[in-house]
Amino acid sequence: MSESLVDPASRTVEPAFQGSELEAVDISAWFGKHKVLQRVSLTMSAGSVTALIGPSGCGKSTFLRILNRMHELVPSAALAGEVLLDGVDIYEPGGRITETRRRIGMVFQKPNPFPAMSIADNVTAGLKLTGSKVSRNDRMDLVEQCLTKAGLWKEVRDRLKQPGGALSGGQQQRLCIARSLAVRPDVLLMDEPCSALDPTSTRRIEETIAELRHEVTIVIVTHNMQQAARVSQHCAFFLAEAGTPGLIVEAGPTEMMFNDPVDPRTADYVNGRFG
Numbered sequence: 001m002s003e004s005l006v007d008p009a010s011r012t013v014e015p016a017f018q019g020s021e022l023e024a025v026d027i028s029a030w031f032g033k034h035k036v037l038q039r040v041s042l043t044m045s046a047g048s049v050t051a052l053i054g055p056s057g058c059g060k061s062t063f064l065r066i067l068n069r070m071h072e073l074v075p076s077a078a079l080a081g082e083v084l085l086d087g088v089d090i091y092e093p094g095g096r097i098t099e100t101r102r103r104i105g106m107v108f109q110k111p112n113p114f115p116a117m118s119i120a121d122n123v124t125a126g127l128k129l130t131g132s133k134v135s136r137n138d139r140m141d142l143v144e145q146c147l148t149k150a151g152l153w154k155e156v157r158d159r160l161k162q163p164g165g166a167l168s169g170g171q172q173q174r175l176c177i178a179r180s181l182a183v184r185p186d187v188l189l190m191d192e193p194c195s196a197l198d199p200t201s202t203r204r205i206e207e208t209i210a211e212l213r214h215e216v217t218i219v220i221v222t223h224n225m226q227q228a229a230r231v232s233q234h235c236a237f238f239l240a241e242a243g244t245p246g247l248i249v250e251a252g253p254t255e256m257m258f259n260d261p262v263d264p265r266t267a268d269y270v271n272g273r274f275g
């Protein structure tokens, strides 16, 4: 893929950012007897966006869901390995799942605001679940702050009481990002957040991601190579060959992954020769 795909501005890692580091160590995963991930290790650094790329079915979403303990919601699901958030395993016995999911938020493929709930209430909907209390005044400040960070404030500030479901798809996705930010996560996981959106809304979300990475560590699954090149500073290429479990073929700085990968399979994939 040509060098111009990688935005030079997105490569710089801000030295001042003191965010959280997420590290997956030797993660294997199963659905029943079907092993879908094989000893995957990856460090997702603070202050940067890590893109997970690879063909359909290679385990990217499963890996992402393991990073905030959502994988275990599937009855047949099992896993081995560790996920360290700032050095502490989120799967440690006695660890609180609610607190883990507060610290590691998730934005899904399809925008999922509460459609009948007001825009403002959508933003603060996660606070109750995590047991956080905010006064009425602080609540409105928080609503404004999160909508601003999600790049939606200017578009909705005059209609905060209108239902979230009345927004466009792209606005709904930014509302979901605002809702994730309200509980002050350390990490934000995004599973193909633009796949249901038009190119303009996609651009808008990408701009939001570029701004957010200065305050929250971001991990994004994307099928769009241009998007991976535009928004991420690090990339991991997943592959499941001939029915074998998914593994990481190669991971590293996005510029290297796109312009000078070590493994020929990475070059083939990022250049659109398969997948």
Ligand SMILES: Nc1ncnc2c1ncn2[C@@H]1O[C@H](COP(=O)(O)OP(=O)(O)OP(=O)(O)O)[C@@H](O)[C@H]1O
Pocket (backbone or CB within 6 Å): 031, 036, 054, 055, 056, 057, 058, 059, 060, 061, 062, 063, 074
């Ligand atoms: N709930 C589930 N129950 C059983 N098998 C599952 C479940 N979810 C995923 N799988 C299987 O796990 C493997 C990895 O799926 P996963 O969705 O993680 O891949 P992916 O790389 O994210 O794919 P895509 O890019 O198409 O979203 C696939 O073989 C899939 O069929």
